[in-house]
Amino acid sequence: MTYLAYANERVLFAGIDFSGLTNIPIVVDPYDRYLGEHTELGGSIYDVHSDGSGICYSTARRPIVNMRPNHRHWVHSCPRKLPFDLYLVDWLEQKNFEYDVITDHDLHHRGEDLLRQYDAIMTGSHPEYWTSSMLDGIDGYLDHGGRLMYLGGNGFYWVTAVDPERDHIIEVRRGYAGSRAWPSHVGELELASTGEVGGIWRHLGRSPNALVGVGFAAQGWDLKTPGYKRLPASFDPKVDFIFSGIGEDETIGDFGLVMSGAAGDELDRVDFELGTPPQTMRLATSQGMHSAYYLVAHEDMMVTMPTIDGTNNENVRADMVYFETQNGGAVFSVGSINWLGSLSHNGYENNVSAITENVLREFIK
Numbered sequence: 001m002t003y004l005a006y007a008n009e010r011v012l013f014a015g016i017d018f019s020g021l022t023n024i025p026i027v028v029d030p031y032d033r034y035l036g037e038h039t040e041l042g043g044s045i046y047d048v049h050s051d052g053s054g055i056c057y058s059t060a061r062r063p064i065v066n067m068r069p070n071h072r073h074w075v076h077s078c079p080r081k082l083p084f085d086l087y088l089v090d091w092l093e094q095k096n097f098e099y100d101v102i103t104d105h106d107l108h109h110r111g112e113d114l115l116r117q118y119d120a121i122m123t124g125s126h127p128e129y130w131t132s133s134m135l136d137g138i139d140g141y142l143d144h145g146g147r148l149m150y151l152g153g154n155g156f157y158w159v160t161a162v163d164p165e166r167d168h169i170i171e172v173r174r175g176y177a178g179s180r181a182w183p184s185h186v187g188e189l190e191l192a193s194t195g196e197v198g199g200i201w202r203h204l205g206r207s208p209n210a211l212v213g214v215g216f217a218a219q220g221w222d223l224k225t226p227g228y229k230r231l232p233a234s235f236d237p238k239v240d241f242i243f244s245g246i247g248e249d250e251t252i253g254d255f256g257l258v259m260s261g262a263a264g265d266e267l268d269r270v271d272f273e274l275g276t277p278p279q280t281m282r283l284a285t286s287q288g289m290h291s292a293y294y295l296v297a298h299e300d301m302m303v304t305m306p307t308i309d310g311t312n313n314e315n316v317r318a319d320m321v322y323f324e325t326q327n328g329g330a331v332f333s334v335g336s337i338n339w340l341g342s343l344s345h346n347g348y349e350n351n352v353s354a355i356t357e358n359v360l361r362e363f364i365k
């Protein structure tokens with residue numbers, strides 16, 4: 001769903017001034033340049049029509065040029081989404097794990113029954129777009145003792161629909177209050193495909209915090225991207241299995257192929273008021289380590305205020321969490337898009353790789 005939502009994204013050509021967004025030089029990938037020149041390929045759900053109204057549909061039945069292994073995203077000149085998720089596939093190969101790849105469409109159609117065949121499920125880097133039946137599937141899996149590793153950021157965020165008759169078409173209505181690329185017109189919040197109310201799941205009572213312990217908090221793109229510092233809960237014997245081989249004062253993931261750090265791009269944090277389960281253990285955080293290029297998610301800003309960046313707002317952070325669910329289930333979340341980009345550092349010998357492996361080995365025991 002995320003790949004389809006971003007398919008042929010051409011925000012760069014919308015005439016918006018992105019010069020203050022990041023200190024990373026914006027590099028236009030040849031595929032993006034092609035998109036700018038060929039508007040007949042259709043935009044993404046991040047783009048608008050020529051009259052300024054938002055594009056709320058995307059189809060797989062067209063050439064999609066920006067979901068290819070060698071595409072580099074303009075915002076940080078690195079892989080993002082599909083090419084980025086290949087870092088996880090590469091790591092699974094390197095480590096000789098046996099795995100299957102399940103698409104969001106598979107989960108949408110087959111739900112919990114599909115997931116229940118597996119001891120553990122790992123997400124990609126940016127599982128942002130979720131249909132209600134996908135959420136039901138993962139909910140049911142966890143309720144029946146499934147184990148989930150949420151290895152991304154800004155996940156479980158937008159209400160998404162698949163056209164019931166045309167599986168290749170998805171629909172998203174941006175609504176009025178999430179961190180959005182365009183606003184819905186008044187009275188246009190319902191998804192035409194299903195009749196469901198659109199927007200972000202948080203505003204419909206299904207926050208990511210309740211599902212995976214963390215939910216969207218901040219975003220930023222910066223040459224200096226931090227890792228995580230361990231918190232007291234990480235020394236609880238209950239989570240020894242996660243931190244086996246990791247030093248007490250080690251920074252986790254202050255390296256990586258994307259912006260040189262594991263806690264970067266879009267970030268998620270713990271919030272008990274938003275539904276983070278009370279038994280959640282907050283193991284590590286990037287709190288206080290982000291620059292002013294990292295900004296708080298505006299749905300967390302109740303009134304306009306000046307303290308909205310990584311240097312002055314404690315909500316600008318990624319939290320790493322672990323909690324157990326009923327029937328022996330468990331969830332481990334890292335709350336950052338960049339995590340997977342740090343797996344291969346130093347020949348796969350590093351603390352991001354080690355923590356990921358520690359958790360996975362425990363979950364598939």
Ligand SMILES: [Fe+2]
Binds near residue numbers: 154
């Ligand atoms: Fe996104």
